[in-house]
Amino acid sequence: MSSQSPAKLEPLLVSHGGKWTLTSDGEALERSFKFKNFTKTWDFMTAVSLQCKIWNHHPEWSNVYSTTFIRWTTHVPKGLSDKDIGLATLCDALAKDFGELDPEPASCEMKSLANEVVKDGNCCVKK
Numbered sequence: 001m002s003s004q005s006p007a008k009l010e011p012l013l014v015s016h017g018g019k020w021t022l023t024s025d026g027e028a029l030e031r032s033f034k035f036k037n038f039t040k041t042w043d044f045m046t047a048v049s050l051q052c053k054i055w056n057h058h059p060e061w062s063n064v065y066s067t068t069f070i071r072w073t074t075h076v077p078k079g080l081s082d083k084d085i086g087l088a089t090l091c092d093a094l095a096k097d098f099g100e101l102d103p104e105p106a107s108c109e110m111k112s113l114a115n116e117v118v119k120d121g122n123c124c125v126k127k
C-alpha cells in the first residue's frame, strides 16, 4: 500500500459517517454521485478533471446520464495514496457545489463500465 494518512481517510468512509467505501483489498476508494441532470453531472466531472490535471492523478470512472461512479486508486506504486484521499475529499466538496442528490448504491453496471478500461492494462503504462 502506498503512503496514506489514516486520519484523513477515516472521515471519508461510510463506516465513519462519510460516503466512500474502501474496496476489499484496501487499495481503492469508490462511490457513486447522482445529480439532477446530465449538465450538472458533466459540469461536476469537468471540475474533477481540472483537479486531476493539477494533481497529475486520474480516476477510474464511468458515467451514465446523471450518475457518475468514481474510484480513486494509485496505479504506480499500486495502492491507496494521499492523492486518492485528497481527491476523494475534493470530489465531496465539488459534488456539493453542483447540487449532489442522495447517492444510490454503486451499481454493478457502473463498476464494470469503469473496470472495462482498467482490465486491459490501459492505464499508467508507458507506451
Ligand SMILES: C[C@H](O)[C@H](O)[C@H]1CNC2=NC(N)=NC(=O)C2=N1
Binding pocket: 056, 057, 058, 059, 073, 074, 075, 076, 077, 123, 124, 125
Ligand atoms: C505518467 C504519469 O505521470 C503517471 O501515469 C501518473 C498519472 N496519474 C496517475 N493516476 C493514478 N490514479 N495512478 C497513477 O499511478 C498515476 N500516475
